[in-house]
Every structure is written in structure tokens, then in C-alpha cells.
Amino acid sequence: MSRYAHIVDGIVAEIITLPDGVTPGKDVLTEEVAAALVAAQSDTVVGMTFDGKAFGPVPAMPLPPVPVVISDRQFGEGLWHDGLITFDEYIAFVGPGTIPPALLKILDTLADDDTGQPTPRKIAIGLVTGAKEYQRTNPLVDIVRDAQGWTTEQLDEHWRAWAAL
Structure with missing residues (x-):
């Protein structure tokens, strides 16, 4: 099985697992989606960042605004x-x-x-x-x-x- 991270705006939007020998953009998925896939490690999860080279931690949620x-x-x-x-x-x-x-x-x-x-x-x-x-x-x-x-x-x-x- 091959594991991919679908990257949208620098964030892992979903994890896609495909059987060995299945090529994204050729056998399954559109070329557009396949272009946004990156090989993912077993510890890669939705929400992590991706800077084009490496995965980073899930960003901390911002604090809610202070009520006026x-x-x-x-x-x-x-x-x-x-x-x-x-x-x-x-x-x-x-x-x-x-x-x-x-x-x-x-x-x-x-x-x-x-x-x-x-x-x-x-x-x-x-x-x-x-x-x-x-x-x-x-x-x-x-x-x-x-x-x-x-x-x-x-x-x-x-x-x-x-x-x-």
C-alpha cells in the first residue's frame, strides 16, 4: 500500500492510501488531485503543514478574540x-x-x-x-x-x- 497526503494551501487535507502498483493521476484520481499528492509517512495526519519539502506539526488553534x-x-x-x-x-x-x-x-x-x-x-x-x-x-x-x-x-x-x- 502507498500512502499519500493531499496538500491544499500547505495543509494536509486528507490521507489517501492506494494499493501497490496503482498510480495517482493515471490509474485513479484526476491529474489535478494527483499533482497535490505527496508521499506520506505513517505518522502524517490531516491538519499537518507541508512547506514543499517536509511535514510540520498541526498548527495550534488561535485563541478566541478577547471580548470587548x-x-x-x-x-x-x-x-x-x-x-x-x-x-x-x-x-x-x-x-x-x-x-x-x-x-x-x-x-x-x-x-x-x-x-x-x-x-x-x-x-x-x-x-x-x-x-x-x-x-x-x-x-x-x-x-x-x-x-x-x-x-x-x-x-x-x-x-x-x-x-x-
Whole structure:
């Protein structure tokens, strides 16, 4: 038996096994398909790459895109699932908008004063207290990421997981 890989756009699309003595493009298959066949080893599988000379591993699937927005409930539930806040804090957060102490501690690092005028801290507290959704691109998200010591990639992993809740 002869084993062939049918290559389409540099990827093994299928494995074809033919009896010995059967010639692709002559005895079976069209010449067009036969031109896209390459002798395959026993460990060649569908999905592998082929650069014209050698087979490569099956490419890793790309990560899904990071959601731009997650809801208030998804954000709170994600913080709870990850152990950053308690269940009671989660419920208070998504209900009346009570900021959990762990998150308030992060917001308390922002600039503030006693003038009653808008400051980064007051604006952030108003946003977090009243938000019904959180945008991944909001600068406050990166402030939380920095406070947790997460890389951008780690935050993206959390964001994807939280969006699925």
C-alpha cells in the first residue's frame, strides 16, 4: 500500500492510501488531485503543514478574540470564581453596586483629594458602582490587572473565561 497526503494551501487535507502498483493521476484520481499528492509517512495526519519539502506539526488553534465588553454580573462572578472576592461581596456588587473591599483597595490607589471635585478615584468609584458592563479597553481594567500582577495575556485569559460565565 502507498500512502499519500493531499496538500491544499500547505495543509494536509486528507490521507489517501492506494494499493501497490496503482498510480495517482493515471490509474485513479484526476491529474489535478494527483499533482497535490505527496508521499506520506505513517505518522502524517490531516491538519499537518507541508512547506514543499517536509511535514510540520498541526498548527495550534488561535485563541478566541478577547471580548470587548463583559457584563457587570460576568465581571463580579469572574472575580468571585477566581477567589478575589467572596460570594457575599459578589452579590452585593452585582445587586446594589457595593464595591468589594479588594477592588476598593485598588481604586483607593488612584489620585484623590477632599475638594469634592472630580478626581481619578471618584470617577473610577462612580463608574464601578454604576457600571452594567465593563469594556476591556477601559484604563481601569489595566489598573486592576497591574494590581493583581497579571500580564496582559493573563488578563485576556480571565476576560475570555468571565465572558463565558
